[in-house]
Amino acid sequence: GDSVTQMEGPVTLSEEAFLTINCTYTATGYPSLFWYVQYPGEGLQLLLKATKADDKGSNKGFEATYRKETTSFHLEKGSVQVSDSAVYFCALIGSGGYQKVTFGIGTKLQVIP
């Protein structure tokens, strides 16, 4: 079945540091890939997505590129802020037409001033 593997946190960074959160996936065909963010006490918000190989999703300074050859979708941001502190989930929807979302375990990011 489909699966998503992402680095376990917590990740602690100083403000303005570079962020990378690794994510790899296993799926048949060509899944759509997503990053969701969950702020403390809140639900999920879609951060960015990519629906085909080599697509780059970007939003709020975050980027991730759909790499079919390495089955990866790593999240990056050049300069993190304290307000980026949250839990980040990598996820996929398989290409079989069934809209079930498979989530990674989530990576907690803490940015300190």
Next chain:
Amino acid sequence: GAVVSQHPSRVICKSGTSVKIECRSLDFQATTMFWYRQFPKQSLMLMATSNEGSKATYEQGVEKDKFLINHASLTLSTLTVTSAHPEDSSFYICSAHDRGSYEQYFGPGTRLTVT
């Protein structure tokens, strides 16, 4: 963008009572809605898939008689936790599949505490 609402956002109930959680798609029609459960510091686990006008499909290990799901219209699905116990305390999140755009949108979640 499309909005999915959940009600209530927080609920505290006594052990043995039932609790109903609503999930609504506010500006689009959702033929399929999903219910997830999130334990503290863990990822979301899919509980069931709710299809409008038909029975829900439950994931392995999820008790159908305990977690009753109804998807009576294209904009509303409900999850009823029957005879709740403290171990049912969790964060429940729904999502809705927009059949027009094929996007999926998540609700803000409902925190259930059973005392």
